[in-house]
Amino acid sequence: MKVASVLIPLPVHEAFDYEVPEAMALARGDQVAVPLGPRMMRGIVAEVRETTGSNRRLKVVETRLDDPPLPPGTVDFVEWAARWTLSPPGEMAATALKGLRAPRPRPERRLRRVGDRTPARPTAGRTAVLAALGEAAMPGPDLARAAGVSSAVIKGLVDEGVLEVIETLADAAFDAPDPAHAPATLNADQGAAADAIAAATAAGGFRPFLLDGVTGSGKTEAYLEAVARTLAADPAAQILILLPEIALTQDLIARITARFGAAPAEWHSGVAPPKRRRVWEAVVAGRCSIVVGARSALFLPFPNLKLVIVDEEHDGSFKQEDGLVYHGRDLAVARARIEGAVVVLASATPSLETLWNAQGQRYGWLKLSSRHGAAQLPDIQLLDLRQCPPDPQTWLSQPLREAIAQTLMAGEQTLLFLNRRGYAPVVLCRACGHRMTSPDTDSWLVEHRYTGRLVCHLTGFTMARPRICPSCGAEDSLVSVGPGVERVEEEVRQLFPEARTAVFSSDTVPDARAARALIQRMTEGEIDILVATQAAAKGHNFPLLTLVGVVDADLGLRGGDLRAAERTYQLLTQATGRAGRADRPGRAILQTWTPEHPVLMALAKGDRDGFVEAEMAEREAATLPPHGRLAALILSGVDAMAVEKVAADLAAAIPNAERLEVYGPADAPLGLIRGRRRKRLLVRADRDVDLQGFLRAWLARVKVPGSVRVTVDVDPYSFL
Template sequence: MIVASVLIPLPVPEAFDYEVPEGLTAVRGDQVTVPLGPRLIRGVVAEVFETTGSNRRLKAIDQVLSEHRLPERTLTFVEWAARWTLSPPGEMAATALKGLRAPRPRPERRVKRVEGRHPARPTATRTAVLEALGHRSMTGPDLARAAGVSTGVVKGLVDEGVLTVIEIEAVAAFDAPDPDHAPATLNPDQAASATVIADAVSAGGFAPFLLDGVTGSGKTEAYLEAAARALRHDPTAQVLILLPEIALTQALIERITARFGAAPAEWHSGVTPPKRRQVWEAVVAGRCNIVVGARSALFLPYANLRLLVVDEEHDGSFKQEEGLVYHGRDLAVARGRIEGASVVLASATPSLETLWNARQGRYGWLKLAARHGAAVLPDIDLIDLRTCPPDPQTWLSAPLREAIGETFAKGEQSLLFLNRRGYAPVVLCRACGHRLTAPDTDSWLVEHRYTGRLVCHLTGFSMMKPKLCPSCGAEDSLVPVGPGVERVEEEVRRLFPEARTAIFSSDTVPDGASARALIQSMAEGEIDILVATQAAAKGHNFPRLTLVGVVDADLGLRGGD
């Protein structure tokens, strides 16, 4: 009897055994449907073996699906990741198949000429449509534009039977990147780093690197050049670039498109389900060479993954803390080892784990010590608020206010960094000193003045700001204490009423689309002063930004990883 162990997407600790009936052939990585209770469920074959008998009667596999087989190394990675993170292997396998759960894109409707059929009334507009179409197939609107007529003329020819409508299945077309399209001019440190990485990719085998470069040193150009040399050596090679935030993808996609003359695939929660399916199928078929995505892109079924890049590897956003719990950076290193690929961990401020591995010699350590081109590191001034305190009920010191004014007068941009959402971190009663906290916790409620609510950032509890103190009953005695980004932005608008200001935090940009819109506005100079939390500290490129003020800098010294 042939038995297949099948991983099913349920929180169970191991694969389920099923009999492979006669007439069916199942191999490791096949997608199958199997009975589970009264229903059929999709799973992945993890192992196939032969046995002479069993002490229990096994149910049989219902069907081996014609979907793409999960590549061997992808399945090995999924099984390893499940063991490493103590996660159900079936749920981890389901993550790798997530793209296939999305619906296929709708077929494209086109029209084509019916041989031997001619219009009963060959008017000038109808003749123009037939001449524009020729022997091709085109969409109705495109054909109407090409012929310079209305869509009604095309529809009339379809109704008359001169043209027929056909449906063509939508297949994602990812143009092959050209490694020699627009190479960047590298400085010696960049060129040396790119050469080391590219040589490791060409040699094959697992090779991890820390690309340690100061801000603006050109780390992106270095690893893109390494990717170009890898693609030049092997045109079927695949490159994965992981980013910590969806908001960063668009800028990098534009840089990759300019460098290689072809856009990469995009993979994150902001991509529509049909598009995700197209990306999944292109990746497993080897029709997609470069993927830019969030941490979940690690689980795509790469056919020939040769280089992984984890940009801003120190960023805590690579940690998945809901559902399957894992660290994207660590799994990227593991995936590189299993695939026999090179891994680049890029950062201006490497994590302690990565820095330790580099110092111990486990990772190659590539250093970019200077900024690229004519750029220089900024001057940093420390302002002691004991000797230069801000005015009462304000939060910006006199030197910072003067610097903002000078920057604004020159038509340049300023960024004020304060890693505190909302208007004020504490709300207390002036009459009795009571501090408002979330129910059943000691977590203080944060005032959000734009919404008029008090919010606990720990539990998610929120409430409208009361008029009476809940402890002593005093009216209008609740006052905000301390600054948040909303309060700092309020002060900026009072000081510089003509300046265009904005707030960049998870409250004002709750999704990737709004974050990209704000980043684009800042990059195009439509914002003069940006007040931001750590949401802005993700490696964005703002060419007109010449001043950064860190408000209440001591705040960043408390709190852990």
């Protein structure tokens, strides 16, 4: 008999075996309907094998579905990703099927000619309509534009029975990009980078590259030229470009459309489900050449993936920490290796992991050392707040205020950067010291003055700001502590009432359309001062922006996070790099209480190599990534005693292993989220230790009750 192992899109840790009927031909990647309990479920065939029998009666595959099979490389990737992250393969399979499970687009209404019928009155307009239509079927508005007539002419032909309305489900397809449409003029470094990437795709096989270029050096132009050469050599090739945030997709889509004369496909949470299904079907059928998307686009069913580009590869947004826990950059490299494709990791501030691979020659290292054209890197000044502090209850020092005024007089733009949303990060009671927190969560409530509400950015809880302290009952005792972008904007409007001021954060631009509109206003010079979080700190090109003021350069350096220094250096480099990207020189002023901090000194000197060398030495001394590996187990549950017991059981069941340590269990920094108590255990291992094997053996020793959730985070980026 034949047996099929089927991945069911549920959080189950193994494929289920089913008997294959004799008349049914199945192969790896086929989609099937199989019984699971009382339900019929969709599944993906992971394996088909011959067997002489089974010691248990197997259920039978109901039918092979007509939906397209997943390409073998996609199934390989789903299984590998599940093993690497210790996630249920069924959940990974569900991610790969997400587009197919979306509703189909509505049928499209089109017009076609009825036989050889002719109009009773063949006017010039009617004749033009029939000539434009020919034997095809077209949507009414498209036909009217093509014939140069009004909709009334079309309606008259329908009323006469010369044209009829039909409903069709058009094949998912995207216009083919033209590699020769509008080639860019590249400098020597850009041309060398494009040559190397294109040569690697032409040669075939897996090859990783780091595209390392200073802000404004033209990395996008370089990799788009490599895309063009890849498509010129193989028109059937497919290219995936990953971006960390939705807000960045619109600018890149516009640039791709201008370069190739055709828009790419778009894949992220902001795309409507019917459109996501259209993209999924076009990708699996090979009718889509370029996809621009978020990290989940890695799971699309590419049959001919030749090039993967991870733009802003250092960005922490590539790490998914809810649901399936994985790092998009690392899985992109794995997907390229499985597919035998080229992968390009592009950044002005590469992660230490990527730099370590480039230094060890595991990745090709392509460097763009200067800005494109006449633009120069901005001058960076550290402004010591101990010498010139802001006035009480204000946040901008006098030198920064003067710089803003000078910039306004020159008709140029200012970006004030503070990576903190809302009006104030803490609201507390002057009478008793109580801090407002989210119910059933340790997270502080952030005041949002625009809406008059307190918001938990972790859980989404929101409430009106109360007049009475919920702890002591004192009236009008709650005060706002610290600045957010709304509070900085309030100060800017008081200082510069004539300036056109706006805020750019995920609160003020909640979707891609709003982000696109604000970016367009900034690009066209309709905003004088932009107060922004990291939403504006990367990937954007504002020609009139010449001054960046960092309100609190010390913000990211606080706390004991392993990557605090690296992240702060990257974020501030990206933020200050927005200045002077055109023909006007730029400058950046960083307000700090600790100008002697090594991160800030490296920024001011433009000494990235010195910073990286020092940070690498610290990591190597502690055998931390990239010189070692980390994994975390996060336990959570409503019953605190049950969580404590599982934590104790895990601590008692740690397998013996060399070159590996386990720390904890300890309370998580946020010990309570949505009513669930949380504990953490952290594993540190040398690079050559089988960390996943250790974790599997460890978890197999402990029976975890259903009331406690254990989340495995391989290579954690957040330690909340």
